[in-house]
Amino acid sequence: MDEFALIRRYFAADVVRRDDVVTGIGDDGAVLAAPGPDALVVVADTLVAGVHFPETAPPESIGHKALAVNLSDIAAMGAEPAWATLCLTMPAADESWLEPFAAGFRNLAHHHGVALVGGDSTRGPRTVTVQVIGHVPPSAALRRGGARAGDLVCVSGTLGDAALGLASIQGSTRFDESCRQTLERRLHWPEARVSLGIAMRGIASAAIDISDGLMADLGHIVEAGGHLGAVVDVDELPLSHCYRTVLERVGLAPALAGGDDYELCLAVPAARLDDARHAAREAGAVALTVIGRFVDDFRGIRLEPAGRPFDTPDQRGWRHF
Ligand SMILES: [Mg+2]
Numbered sequence: 001m002d003e004f005a006l007i008r009r010y011f012a013a014d015v016v017r018r019d020d021v022v023t024g025i026g027d028d029g030a031v032l033a034a035p036g037p038d039a040l041v042v043v044a045d046t047l048v049a050g051v052h053f054p055e056t057a058p059p060e061s062i063g064h065k066a067l068a069v070n071l072s073d074i075a076a077m078g079a080e081p082a083w084a085t086l087c088l089t090m091p092a093a094d095e096s097w098l099e100p101f102a103a104g105f106r107n108l109a110h111h112h113g114v115a116l117v118g119g120d121s122t123r124g125p126r127t128v129t130v131q132v133i134g135h136v137p138p139s140a141a142l143r144r145g146g147a148r149a150g151d152l153v154c155v156s157g158t159l160g161d162a163a164l165g166l167a168s169i170q171g172s173t174r175f176d177e178s179c180r181q182t183l184e185r186r187l188h189w190p191e192a193r194v195s196l197g198i199a200m201r202g203i204a205s206a207a208i209d210i211s212d213g214l215m216a217d218l219g220h221i222v223e224a225g226g227h228l229g230a231v232v233d234v235d236e237l238p239l240s241h242c243y244r245t246v247l248e249r250v251g252l253a254p255a256l257a258g259g260d261d262y263e264l265c266l267a268v269p270a271a272r273l274d275d276a277r278h279a280a281r282e283a284g285a286v287a288l289t290v291i292g293r294f295v296d297d298f299r300g301i302r303l304e305p306a307g308r309p310f311d312t313p314d315q316r317g318w319r320h321f
Pocket of ligand 1 (some may be wrong): 072073076208209211
């Protein structure tokens with residue numbers, strides 16, 4: 001099958017129809033109507049087989065995840081996603097891989113109303129690059145750099161589940177069948193917190209999505225804030241029921257340093273916490289948990305209660321993940 005037939009067959013059919021797509025797939029470029037007074041938010045992410053996903057991962061989940069990780073960045077900006085491009089490198093035009101891959105991508109695109117407007121396909125080691133363009137009122141965009149001392153450190157959902165899903169697949173941690181499925185699903189089928197990001201406009205002072213682990217990503221907020229530190233109370237980390245079944249064995253490393261959770265980490269002024277919780281509920285978003293506070297008497301991240309040994313990223317344990 002040639003490239004054009006392939007695109008028509010799997011990607012041009014059944015794309016999300018949007019009025020702002022003047023010219024979509026099939027021309028040299030997409031023509032998109034500018035979204036009124038909003039500013040554009042552009043994100044991109046590449047997934048490489050063997051690096052970001054196992055070659056054996058279900059193709060449908062790779063199509064889903066390639067889009068989801070980009071939607072997560074859009075969510076972290078408080079933006080609304082609108083359009084996507086997809087660049088696909090494959091060893092061969094293998095229809096038994098392409099069809100489920102396209103379905104995974106398409107289903108999530110429909111769920112978020114994102115139109116696929118272009119892309120490219122080439123032969124080579126399997127690599128998926130997705131770009132998503134969204135929009136946000138310019139002054140409402142959530143940035144990494146806005147946190148202030150006194151703000152609360154909040155996270156959405158639960159932490160560490162994707163890392164435990166990977167540990168399950170690799171056989172380093174065993175779970176009962178129900179938890180095995182739940183955790184592997186968290187790894188392969190991440191949910192971007194788009195409605196939560198939009199709900200946090202005008203409330204959160206900073207935001208980031210947790211793709212590389214809480215310590216790393218909260219670290220980015222702290223760095224971007226100038227002279228800023230964060231105190232995290234590890235007893236407050238939101239852990240799932242399945243995580244708790246192995247907490248004694250794996251410790252807190254998956255929650256602190258495990259990647260691929262795609263929850264949001266937010267700085268919320270203490271006086272706005274009720275507003276944040278209310279807005280999250282109204283948006284039908286996952287719950288927010290306060291795990292600490294930003295301070296200005298040191299830089300970096302301090303874990304409390306002090307003196308307790310933690311599996312922090314510079315200690316043994318987390319490297320399993
Ligand atoms: Mg990000």
